[in-house]
Amino acid sequence: MDETMQMMSMISESAQGPMAGMDMSAMQKCIEACSACEQACTMCAGSMSMEGMGGSAMCMSCAEMCNTMMRMMLRPMPMNEKDMSAMMAMLQATAMMCRACADDCMGMGDSSAAAKMCAQVCMNCADACDAMMASMKPMMAS
Amino acid sequence: MDETMQMMSMISESAQGPMAGMDMSAMQKCIEACSACEQACTMCAGSMSMEGMGGSAMCMSCAEMCNTMMRMMLRPMPMNEKDMSAMMAMLQATAMMCRACADDCMGMGDSSAAAKMCAQVCMNCADACDAMMASMKPMMAS
Amino acid sequence: MDETMQMMSMISESAQGPMAGMDMSAMQKCIEACSACEQACTMCAGSMSMEGMGGSAMCMSCAEMCNTMMRMMLRPMPMNEKDMSAMMAMLQATAMMCRACADDCMGMGDSSAAAKMCAQVCMNCADACDAMMASMKPMMAS
Amino acid sequence: MDETMQMMSMISESAQGPMAGMDMSAMQKCIEACSACEQACTMCAGSMSMEGMGGSAMCMSCAEMCNTMMRMMLRPMPMNEKDMSAMMAMLQATAMMCRACADDCMGMGDSSAAAKMCAQVCMNCADACDAMMASMKPMMAS
DSSP states (O other): OHHHHHHHHHHHHHOOGGGTTOOOHHHHHHHHHHHHHHHHHHHHHHHHHHTTOOOOHHHHHHHHHHHHHHHHHHSOOOOOHHHHHHHHHHHHHHHHHHHHHHHHHHHTTTTOHHHHHHHHHHHHHHHHHHHHHHHHGGGSOO | OHHHHHHHHHHHHHOOGGGTTOOOHHHHHHHHHHHHHHHHHHHHHHHHHHTTOOOOHHHHHHHHHHHHHHHHHHSOOOOOHHHHHHHHHHHHHHHHHHHHHHHHHHHTTTTOHHHHHHHHHHHHHHHHHHHHHHHHGGGSOO | OHHHHHHHHHHHHHOOGGGTTOOOHHHHHHHHHHHHHHHHHHHHHHHHHHTTOOOOHHHHHHHHHHHHHHHHHHSOOOOOHHHHHHHHHHHHHHHHHHHHHHHHHHTTTTTOHHHHHHHHHHHHHHHHHHHHHHHHGGGSOO | OHHHHHHHHHHHHHOOGGGTTOOOHHHHHHHHHHHHHHHHHHHHHHHHHHTTOOOOHHHHHHHHHHHHHHHHHHSOOOOOHHHHHHHHHHHHHHHHHHHHHHHHHHHTTTTOHHHHHHHHHHHHHHHHHHHHHHHHGGGSOO
16 A cells, blocks of 8 residues: 555654664565454454354454554654563564464354455464564664 | 543643533543443453354444544543534444444343343443533534 | 455445445445554654654544444444444544544644645545445435 | 443353363453553543653553453453463563553653553553463463
């Protein structure tokens, strides 16, 4: 999306401290992956509940974690040691929830097209969180 | 809750423009009702999905509207004509969704204790939104 | 985005009652506009607060309303008279808040690139909500 | 709040697998602490932005993490190994963010009553997350 690219260049320009000069491509991909995952999980949870299939609690929580993660990346933060550690922990938690949710939805993929797509988008989001963590590691000094 | 009362007195002290001197009791009750409704709807949607009962899409949307409404009231806003109108419209929409959700959950109240409680808490929240709108009307001058 | 189109066709196929056979293009555009508006408002609020410019309460509330609106559209709902009326009221409230927020951010557009983009994306979202309401009207029978 | 206690007993009764028979008091306290923290952070971020003090990005993200954490606890989940690990990781991330936010707001506590209260409520929430993690550990068997 055009807006996301524009926003990334603004965040990049205003980045301070350890974030200054950071390569923004990992963050941009992670924001887009979280947004897609929130949408797919919301639809999957809604359509499972409509079909009386149950089991959508994981998708609801996954949608909310992805939204929270996305918004955190969209806000310029001071990026001192404490809030960078909190962001790393949140990336870790999001990746774990995405993988748990993907596992669950994969099992329902034969009977539900929404669950099949949800599983794929969740895996993609988990990978994007991993890549974002990898890109932050060099900034978190010893 | 003690914190809510403390927060209300802070909001009251910092209120500006048409909000200055406003009676905060309607807002406090509405904040508490929205918070309880978000929690009950979240639990109701989750437990219905767990039991394979379906039908929880309305509860999920109701939970999110109540959360959005609650946060809007917790933020001091400029309170000019435009944003007060937007807040009135959001109160209206929230009250309507709470009543639609209450109707739905009432019908499932015999088989689910969570749905029964959800219906009651939704009705209560709709009434609190109505009272909040009534308290704002005098400030929205001609 | 590919996922959004895939999701729209799934929603379309599972649509029931008055929604069956509905043209989904207005809804797809509204979902995308809400998603972009949530992101722009979140970034705008965050960067204004970072620069000590204040005034971001409206952007925070606008971001949350757009997210709530987007999720509501992503969930297949029973679409009886009551919940369609609640959805119309929420579209109305979102459009109003987007216009109030656009007004506010337009005024800061000279000093902040984030606010300038935010104002444009808010106007676009308000228009998409209007178009969605127009597409729903024929289904809301007398 | 009465509703929270009622909801806890419902969750407790419907608990399955490793959660069955779990002592719910740690979860109830954590739900209440997350709810209070979301409210205080939302108000603190809003009032700082109103006073042009900046620095509220951390409070906004903390509010959203607490809301996401609260909703996760309100939903009965399958509670297999994978989703319990994801919940533990989310509790860990929330506690870290609450402590980072408390640090930040403590420094502004002299000039802002909202920030002073926010710092206290954040510390309380971090402790409640720690206690919840401790209560879950015995269930996460080797």
